[in-house]
Amino acid sequence: MLDKGKQNMSDKILQRIQEVFYRVFETDPAIVTIDAGPEQIPKWDSLGHVAMASEVEKEFNISLDIDDMMVMENINAIVQLVASKINND
Numbered sequence: 228m229l230d231k232g233k234q235n236m237s238d239k240i241l242q243r244i245q246e247v248f249y250r251v252f253e254t255d256p257a258i259v260t261i262d263a264g265p266e267q268i269p270k271w272d273s274l275g276h277v278a279m280a281s282e283v284e285k286e287f288n289i290s291l292d293i294d295d296m297m298v299m300e301n302i303n304a305i306v307q308l309v310a311s312k313i314n315n316d
Contacts, residue, residue, distance in 0.1 A: 237261075240287075240306045240313075247286050251279045264301035287313065 245256035252270040265271040271279070280296050283289070283305065289312040291299075299305045 236310060236313075237306055240309050241302070243286055244283070244302060244305055244309070247279065247282045251275065251282050259302060261303050261306065262301075283309065289313070 241259075241261060245259040248254045248259045248268065249256055252268060252275060254268055254270070258267055265276075276296070276299070280291050280299060283299075284291055287309050289309065291308075291312075295308055295312075298308055
């Protein structure tokens with residue numbers, strides 16, 4: 228179980244990810260849940276994935292490499308990846 232500090236950080240990251248998905252995919256933030264993946268989000272295809280990764284980099288002021296992009300296969304993985312990048316800075 229996550230402690231409150233980590234849960235709060237994950238919630239804040241998720242909220243910003245929802246904003247990114249709205250900008251990139253014009254997706255209702257309500258469907259961008261921690262359990263969502265490309266199956267639930269229209270337009271999240273390979274080309275959209277690159278656009279989304281670029282927007283995540285801008286939103287969080289982080290750099291993503293190809294390995295990071297491969298890990299980003301669902302919202303939970305994106306939140307965890309962003310959290311690890313933020314904590315390493």
